[in-house]
Amino acid sequence: MSDVLAVAEHRRGELRDVSFELLTAGRRLAEVNGGDLHVAVINGAVEEFADALNRDGVDAIHTVSQGEEFNHNIYTQVVTQLAAEIDPQYLLAGNTVNGLDYVPAVAERLGYPLVTDAVGIDDSDGLSVTRELYAGKTEGTVSVESENAVLTIRPGEWPAQDGVGDAAIEPFDPAIDDETVRSTVKGYEEVGAGDVDISDADVLVSVGRGIEEEENLELIQDLADALGATVSASRPIVDNGWLPQDRQVGQSGKSVSPDVYIAIGISGAVQHVAGMKGAETIIAINDDPSAPIYDIADYGIVDDLFDVVPALIEQFSG
Amino acid sequence: MKILVTVTEVANADDEFDIVDNTIDESSLTYDLNEWDDYAIEEAVQLSEAGEDVEVVTATVGPERVEETIRTALAKGADRAIRIWDDELATKSLLDPSQKASLLAGAVEEEAPDLVLSGVQSGDVSIGATGVSLAAQVDYEWGAVVNDLELSDGVATVHRELEGGVEEITEIELPAVLTIQTGINEPRYASLRGIRQAQQKQLDVKSPEDLDVELAASPLTLTDLVVPESESDTELFEGAPSETATELAELLREKGVGA
Numbered sequence: 001m002s003d004v005l006a007v008a009e010h011r012r013g014e015l016r017d018v019s020f021e022l023l024t025a026g027r028r029l030a031e032v033n034g035g036d037l038h039v040a041v042i043n044g045a046v047e048e049f050a051d052a053l054n055r056d057g058v059d060a061i062h063t064v065s066q067g068e069e070f071n072h073n074i075y076t077q078v079v080t081q082l083a084a085e086i087d088p089q090y091l092l093a094g095n096t097v098n099g100l101d102y103v104p105a106v107a108e109r110l111g112y113p114l115v116t117d118a119v120g121i122d123d124s125d126g127l128s129v130t131r132e133l134y135a136g137k138t139e140g141t142v143s144v145e146s147e148n149a150v151l152t153i154r155p156g157e158w159p160a161q162d163g164v165g166d167a168a169i170e171p172f173d174p175a176i177d178d179e180t181v182r183s184t185v186k187g188y189e190e191v192g193a194g195d196v197d198i199s200d201a202d203v204l205v206s207v208g209r210g211i212e213e214e215e216n217l218e219l220i221q222d223l224a225d226a227l228g229a230t231v232s233a234s235r236p237i238v239d240n241g242w243l244p245q246d247r248q249v250g251q252s253g254k255s256v257s258p259d260v261y262i263a264i265g266i267s268g269a270v271q272h273v274a275g276m277k278g279a280e281t282i283i284a285i286n287d288d289p290s291a292p293i294y295d296i297a298d299y300g301i302v303d304d305l306f307d308v309v310p311a312l313i314e315q316f317s318g
Numbered sequence: 319m320k321i322l323v324t325v326t327e328v329a330n331a332d333d334e335f336d337i338v339d340n341t342i343d344e345s346s347l348t349y350d351l352n353e354w355d356d357y358a359i360e361e362a363v364q365l366s367e368a369g370e371d372v373e374v375v376t377a378t379v380g381p382e383r384v385e386e387t388i389r390t391a392l393a394k395g396a397d398r399a400i401r402i403w404d405d406e407l408a409t410k411s412l413l414d415p416s417q418k419a420s421l422l423a424g425a426v427e428e429e430a431p432d433l434v435l436s437g438v439q440s441g442d443v444s445i446g447a448t449g450v451s452l453a454a455q456v457d458y459e460w461g462a463v464v465n466d467l468e469l470s471d472g473v474a475t476v477h478r479e480l481e482g483g484v485e486e487i488t489e490i491e492l493p494a495v496l497t498i499q500t501g502i503n504e505p506r507y508a509s510l511r512g513i514r515q516a517q518q519k520q521l522d523v524k525s526p527e528d529l530d531v532e533l534a535a536s537p538l539t540l541t542d543l544v545v546p547e548s549e550s551d552t553e554l555f556e557g558a559p560s561e562t563a564t565e566l567a568e569l570l571r572e573k574g575v576g577a
Binding site: 011012028045070072076095096097098100101102103104105106107108109113114115116117128132133134135138139140141142143144145149154182183184185186187188189190191203215226227229230235236238239240241245246248251252253254255259260281283284288290294295298299300301302303304307308310311312314316 | 329330331333337340342345374391392413414415419427436441442443444445446447448449450451452454455459460461462463475477480482483484485486487488489490491494500501506519536538539540541542543544545548549550552553554555558559560563564566567569570573574575576
């Protein structure tokens with residue numbers, strides 16, 4: 001009854017990083033109550049995936065072949081049935097776009113409470129889960145008074161599990177009710193394949209909501225020109241249609257790791273940071289000293305960008 | 319065709335705030351229409367403008383205060399609104415997506431819409447699960463994180479925005495709940511005419527009992543709320559813009575930028 005079931009995630013032939021982070025979170029949670037860590041891997045090259053997932057602390061891996069890619073109807077049914085068979089205390093998955101496309105449905109079917117986007121899990125004295133609230137300005141502890149729970153973990157918060165395990169790898173054959181498969185994945189599309197690849201740039205001048213108006217982007221382009229840099233952006237700029245999608249840095253855009261990343265008027269929401277934390281030097285220009293971008297910036301100017309940027313351009317002209 | 323849009327009001331915290339009894343002090347909060355829901359409303363209104371005989375109904379869980387936000391949705395073109403509340407809900411934990419979904423499920427059962435549009439998440443608590451929980455409760459098909467939507471013959475063809483600049487193209491049978499991502503459209507501003515008309519539009523207040531919803535106690539409780547300790551070790555340049563810009567320029571040149 002104190003077992004943990006973690007559901008791996010893969011896409012287009014590759015296991016996603018969060019799958020290995022789930023092994024770490026799952027092992028720690030199973031450890032507290034002396035339970036086993038079960039892992040489910042559904043669809044695609046399950047045997048190859050199972051070998052890769054067979055790392056330290058994994059007790060059993062359940063492979064399910066019902067197609068190639070993710071389909072939420074299949075995942076919902078398979079995970080619900082596996083949970084009924086294994087009867088885990090906790091079910092873990094990644095807090096990802098696909099995770100959030102099936103996990104709430106599984107929680108409803110099992111009747112277990114769901115806490116999403118966990119950044120910390122403690123089961124030493126009843127289950128409590130840490131997650132951000134109020135747009136990252138606060139961190140809350142959610143106490144879960146239930147025998148069972150479903151948790152999704154934020155990618156990048158737990159280290160990837162390593163080592164080689166001796167898990168039993170067992171195929172699981174679910175009973176899929178075709179009537180309930182009412183969605184069909186037709187394919188994939190790469191978006192924003194433009195002529196500029198921001199992930200190749202050595203220096204990025206990146207602009208966010210703080211720029212306020214589309215016409216102010218000229219200022220950012222002028223700075224980029226003066227520095228010989230490339231312009232990139234955070235999500236709101238692309239949502240507004242002010243810059244094309246291929247300029248977007250972040251979870252749903254591109255991951256970049258330039259030598260220098262200058263974030264201008266960017267608050268530094270977790271989705272943005274996920275795409276640029278690999279930059280060698282991060283410089284922030286933002287007038288809000290409590291903006292999360294300052295949690296990762298190496299250098300900063302807490303001032304009005306409309307004063308600082310023109311002064312900076314002047315330094316590099318003539 | 320009937321489209322139901324779930325509309326949430328979000329609480330935004332000021333830069334400076336106090337935490338009292340595990341909530342942010344009311345005086346430091348301002349309330350606004352959830353950004354994701356703004357796109358969901360726009361998508362529904364565009365579908366109603368493009369099609370014949372499409373009704374757009376909004377459903378919101380919240381106290382009387384949220385009527386201002388609901389009127390905004392009506393001013394942008396929704397036809398009528400439902401507000402779900404009774405004072406007992408003030409003591410319930412809306413951190414629990416299943417509870418919130420149960421209340422909305424009551425409205426969906428009553429209205430029987432062909433399509434439910436919901437924001438991917440709310441900007442304050444960012445749970446991101448209400449739409450899919452709702453679909454599971456009312457046995458609708460669903461799709462999460464949709465940034466492109468076309469309807470034809472009872473099927474929604476959607477693009478789901480996956481991580482890393484990849485979109486999944488999926489066909490979803492109606493009735494369905496779709497959670498709408500920002501950037502799917504350009505939300506309009508409410509016109510003065512729209513704002514005037516919104517005052518006349520129907521806004522029904524329903525209790526959970528009216529909707530045949532019985533909420534059990536949630537197993538989830540918020541037991542602590544803190545401001546995370548800043549991990550910042552940013553070296554700040556201080557002074558007038560001319561001074562800070564000079565220092566930054568020096569740093570950039572040292573790193574071989576713009577040299």
